[in-house]
Amino acid sequence: MDNAAIVTTDRLGRDQIARRRTFAIVSHPDAGKTTLTEKFLLYGGALQLAGSVTARKNLRATTSDWMELEKQRGISISSTVLQFDYRGYRINLLDTPGHKDFSEDTYRVLTAVDAAVMVIDAGKGIESQTRKLFEVCRRRGVPIFTFMNKLDRPTLDPLTLLDELESVLGIAAYPMNWPLGTGFGFKGVWDRRTRMAHLYERTERGAYRAPVLTTGLSDPVVRDRLNDDDVYRTTCEEIEMLEGAGAAFDPAAVLAGRTTPVYFGSAINNFGVQLLLDGFLEHSAAPGPRMTQTGLIAPTHRPFSAFVFKIQANMDPRHRDRIAFVRVVSGKFERDMTVTHVRTGKAVRLSNAAKLFGREREIIEEAWPGDVVGIVGNAHFAIGDTLTEDPAIVYDEIPRFAPECFAYLENPVASDFKRFAKGLAQLLQEGVIQSFELAEAGRRAPLLGAVGPLQFEIVKYRLESEYGVASEVRGAPWTVTRWLDPAASRENLLVPTGACLASDAQGNPVLLCVDDWQLRYFQDRNHHVQVSDQPFTP
């Protein structure tokens, strides 16, 4: 791109960018993501809205088709963007659906955030999904903040929890505060920066901000609250050790994703929530530049640009519509503006742009880098597409994720074939699932791959409700997908029994294995072929 073309936005634009923070909360199911989200809203003064998160989770009062499926399965599929103001910041909290079944949406949302807050149940330590979500964040190098939750219950030892971050996730952990007591005796945290104890009081169901008393560690009230001389002494020793042993806090290492600041607390009781939120805002960064095929685009680049990271169909059954969620990267979004849809080269007027909060929609007049805009009703937008006033900008593709489950989708009514094919093609374009073709011909039904088995049900459900065709999902055994270097020779490959070669929708060669053992077998015997859990870029 021609550097001379890069002009910066005016002062107003710079201020708007500087005050924005766009992030997601990631966690293993039940660690407390929903609760923490609600508490952030509470601290952000969006109290009247805080209930909407729970409402979604409890699946009350739902009307849409999506919600029907959610209700049947008792899960939450659709993710939402929550925007609120706090201490002069404009916060965009992108919700990642949390369930034991992943969807690719969860991963894709993480490509649109500038930071992540990782919630860990301190009674359990790092769980399987935390690990996967963490990996996606780490690949993008986004800063990760850790909240050790549920300190009001018996937990693992705080030092063990920190060790786990380092040994299991391989990220340096820096405790920003330290718990005062645990379980029923959890009274607050010691804040290392101000060297102050924050002593909290429980409120009824955590309905409002927990009253906090801030004082020095030697204040008798701390010992009093802990109500146990031994606990007090041990805690003081731990804190002394921490201060004596520790390296200094390095904000640059946090921004680079090498160190995670760790906060202890209890979301449900509002203990430590404000320290987390304040610390997060202080140490995370405003929206930064994003990679295009020709270099980085800064948020201050004057022409508007954005990319589609998620598509959601039929959120509202009254108008069978389709919403493309776009993340603004540069410039200013204005209602009714005309932009180029780069993939098709077409000019598109963005007249139907909405901000979504829970199930509420509100027309957006303007948006700045870091914000998410829902564009309603444009059938041509696909995941990864760039929308911009500067057609020289083409954002990098959103990474694909290696499927961990496969199924054949059968069409039991032959006369419905056309509608079946059309519906499936549409869902593939939306990125609901990926399609594959086995190298050995013979099977007619399409082979689909997803990161979580729930996606197959969504496909089946949507084919039925939107295209009126029945389908049957028949599981296939593979759980490990690896793309093969297309440049490597595929002659005389030794493929273990049960594994097989296939190609993805773009014709890239892939290996499908039943388990990791098969993958290792393949790698041991085919040294000349590089494998990757992402397609090789040409």
Ligand code: GDP
């Ligand atoms: P999510 O699945 O990660 O969204 O988790 P939720 O926020 O729904 O929390 C799962 C369960 O843990 C719920 O029953 C919460 O009430 C409970 N929970 C959340 N935070 C805390 C906490 O700080 N202490 C305790 N004891 N329970 C909590």
